[in-house]
Amino acid sequence: MKRIIQKVDGHIGSGKSYRTREWYSELIAKDGGNTVPATFATPTNGLSNEHHAEFEKLGIPSMVISQDAGFRRSTEAYVRYCDEGYAGVLIPNNMVALNARANTSNRLLVLDEAFMPVETIRIEFESAEDVHEIHVVEAKDTLPDAAPMYEVVPSEKLNAALKGYDVEERFKGYGAHVKKLNDYTHNEHYRVVIDQSSYDKAASGEAFLKHDENGNVVGETRAWLQFTIFMQPSIAGAYKDVLMISANFDKTLLSMMWSKDVEFQTNEEIQSRLRYQDMKHVADKVELYHAPVKNLSKTFLKRLGKGDEETGTQQFLDAVAGCVGQMFPGREHIYCSNKRSDNKEFRWLLDGDKGGQRVITNPFGWNSLQHCDMAVFLAAINYDPDTIERLYAFYGITQKQAKDALCYQMVYQFIGRTMIRDEESIGQTKKKVVLVLPDEGSADAVALMLGCSASTPLGIDFGKQPKRGRPRVQKSKEQLRAEAAERKRKSRAAKSAAAVEMAL
Known part of the structure; x- marks a missing residue:
């Protein structure tokens, strides 16, 4: 018999976190005002602090266990409060909440935002x-x-x-x-x-x-071997109940992997209260643009840089910045890109006084940027073939599904930090929200998710990129x-x- 985990699947800005806190406060009221021990686990300090501030307004005791203290100290603090029987809401990092060995049998676990249940370890052998x-x-x-x-x-x-x-x-x-x-x-x-x-x-x-x-x-x-680690749903088994809230939850790797052993049931009390169930209200308020690249991969960047990936990355960013700067001179925007091998940032020609503000690629839960009406996502996010092959072998997740879960959902979360997450503001703006995406694949995926018009390729000529390797042969299932x-x-x-x- 599969274990049941509740879910709330709502679009960005639909009020998932707000409605979940509201639902939790009603649980307390139904129990005669007695606090229900709970853990609201998040991926970022920003989202944790937001929960804490909102619980204070509701008069519900809560405590943030900051991620700044490091994983070990955060875990020790979380275990201590659980074992001491803290009756309010503890707000740690999601990995702390899942991996800690603590007395949580009486606690409700709310996981705000789906996380990645896959990790890779590469080891060099002699x-x-x-x-x-x-x-x-x-x-x-x-x-x-x-x-x-x-x-x-x-x-x-x-x-x-x-x-x-x-x-x-x-x-x-x-x-x-x-x-x-x-x-x-x-x-x-x-x-x-x-x-x-x-x-x-x-x-x-x-x-x-x-x-x-x-x-x-x-x-x-020496030889390298790559190992893949799959997190199992049993990791959440120490909690009394579990609720997961996320945008496009059914398309996440977490949902597709854990559905093998878990039955995800919609929490209708929360789901029915969300502000909207689709993104139709932004469809005619958005303009999509994308770099004229089929798929922004490390292979493409390496070819662009004549064998050097970092040179190609900088050339790509400069070309996009030059085009965007001419189209939208001085317009404020958020942007992201990959980092160099030494963890330093690549140059963005439109940074600072030219309107650009650098943001991390996965700013889950950030609400402080919803005044912004332009986002530029230029990170190359491609998981290696070994990970894709193993996801299919054990979970039947296809390459297309994996690409959507690993890449396009991250793009969606990034652009969702802008005004499109604020239904009231986007309904009043006269300017359209401009979204610039890294390639044709992500542009098509975002257009489908938002229900907006097709994306327009930027006027950039990267030159003809030669195809390498043998042509792919389509094999039948019997052959495979x-x-x-x-x-x-x-x-x-x-x-x-x-x-x-x-x-x-």
Whole structure:
């Protein structure tokens, strides 16, 4: 029997948080004024402080556990207040609320904004012997036409190895990362997976062989393996009840992944009170523009920069800024982009006195920018093929669904910080809200979500970008199943051969 988790699925600015606090205050009233122990977990300090201020107005005791203190201290504080029986509303970071081991059996958990239940750990190995310390078993619950997968499980060999040295003793790409991976394998609320092909290639030693341009072995090198961590819904099981509130909830990875084990039921008391159930009121108040790129990827930026991704990124930003600056000279706007490898910001030619205000790419819950009538989102957000492949193997999430959940929903949240989240203000404005997006794909997705007119490409010529690689071949489901079965057969044969060799 699936566990039931309540949900509220409302668009940006529809009053999800407001109506949820209202509903919570009514729970208290129904209980004779006795405070109902609750945790309102958020992704940002800004949203946490907003909840705290609004609870004060309602006369409901609450306490923000600031994220500025760091994860460990925040967790310690949260556990202490829970174990002491704090009866009001605790407002921590969502990951603190989920990962803390505390007495929460009497608490309502409200998760304000869907979070990402997927994490990636990349580890650099020196030899096949190091790979053998990572113990794997074959995953039996993947789709028939998916690539064969392993699940990483606790290993006494790895436990012993980690006890023998400081995690920083080994080279940078190994120690701390493998310690973190090991911690996840010992946590029942997380599942660590990797495709069989990558692991087997490293475990056999093949991945460590260095080849010349003719394919001849000329030496050895280190090898990288990428592990994917899936958070399981059992992580919320320590709470009495759970309510999730989010925009476009059914399209989030959280919803699509956890629906495998959870039945999400709409909280009709809150849902029915939202200001609106769609975004039709902004449809004729918005102008969409996008960079004339099919998909803003790191590959595109690298080609633009003639082999250097950061050079290409700066060229892209400068070109868009030049065009936007001519179209909307001096107009105030919020914008975002990726950061450099050294964590420094790229240049934005329209910053400061030219109207631009830099904002993080995921400003969930920010309400302080709703006076703004222009947003420019130029971050390249593309998850790697390994993550996409594993989401499909275990959850049946297609590449298109993953792209929407991982990328387009973030774009939607960013533009939702503007005036489009304020129904009253956007109804009174004479100017249209201008939204500039990074590529054709995100522009099409946003136009569909807002119900507005199609986006207009900016007048920029990035030149013809050559396609690389072989053309994609569309295969039938029968072909995919046959290939998956053959990969599994080869993987089992390789493992059997390795076992025989070790026995000898």
